Amino acid sequence: MSATTLSPVRPGGTRPADPRPRFADLLAAEWIKLRSLRSTYWVLALASLAAIAINLNAVHTDLTYIDHPPAPVPGFPPYRYDPLYHGLNSISAALMAVAAGSLGAITVFGEYTTGMIRTTFAAVPDRRGVAAAKVVLIAGLTSLAGAVVSAASFFGSNAMLASRHVGLSLTDEGCLGAVLGYAAIVPVCALIGMALGALLRHATASIVSLVMLLLIVPMMFGGDRYRLLKEIGNHLPLAAEVRLTFNPNSSTTMGKYAPSVLDSWITLGAWAAVALTVTVVLMRRRDV
Template structure:
């Protein structure tokens, strides 16, 4: 009787899903929606439009600058600021926050998450697979947009001999910082989606955390400066600035990289662990 009852149970249970199979499944889920590709394409074009438009504006009115302004333009690293504008960064963050949240809130909205957890009871592995796919895809996306923006803007500025190369001081750091801003924001959006599990509320929370909170905090007081420096947008701003901003409470580039790493790791940990003790 023991052998007769245990065999069916073993057959029903089946082999444990391999992590690479879970990653493959999440990859298919991500790209099975047409909206995914459109979000990436439209987001990239919008960022490039903001940055390229700023560079073209400088190109168009270059003749109105005097000799001193033209010399200081490159010396102060302004071409790098044109390659990664604040408006472009804000759009970049909003798009990536939404991209990171959708794989979670989308499944909760449709009820597919119940099927997923029923098929794979190991919820942490499922969420870790989501984190892996989103981190990889958004890192590649961020690298493409960042590099493309730099090449586009410097090509426009080169028409006035005002462009710089990647070896210019601060240029490579700005390119890398802008590229890695994508996975940081995507993972933050995914963590918020895991906690909130509602699309509109998650988008509002992502906007508040990633965009609104940095605007509220200032560098005029030490405690607000510390909080401000701990946010991804301000960390990006510190890294994208050619020589570092002359803040009242200055901080290092190493500190800004640490903020990037801390946000990514904390967001991944929240995503993986938050579903373990919650209902579906």
């Protein structure tokens, strides 16, 4: 005859509450959700491969111009190839930023649009823990993707340039900061996408808002004519990435009112902190 074990009953006829899930359990649950939607992480993986290919192809195409540089123009300094500008170019950075931001947005608005968020919060009433698990998972995955793209682009492009004696080393001035900044823009934009997903809770609205913020809005704050507009533009995410990857030994300049390297790092940190706060607060307080 088997015995049945019952939970101890407190005075008054109530049983103790179930133990709170560990943070590792919440991370595992979020990983299962993400892994079950193959299209989400495939977007990030394909964007990473495309970004590396764009950077390496840009440098490979430039080898002809390095072997046969243009004739010097009177009144201008002689042509000097910039491996950072070409090997860590802004097109790939924008591609990775949009892909990571879309992934971040999907992980949030996807559950709201399908109604699965109700099941999640029913199983785990600790909304702050759920939001934190989502943030840690997406930030970790996109940080890894950003690091792979940045390192592969830098070392791959400079390996091709080594035979032309114009390549750079990671220990050269500005190179380590450029590689780190190029990698950092990816998780920062992922967090921005999560904040937009939590705020708008709609697929089209979130993705369109992300693209406008990253690619369209900066067009309104270019040029050096008005300092206030330029200062605002300098504190947008991709503008900070451009400053961090700027070669201090380049023959070109960033124009007037260029931010410092420290300012750009603070800008990325501020965007990440605000996006993280918005995501956690909205998921915790707003009705489902």
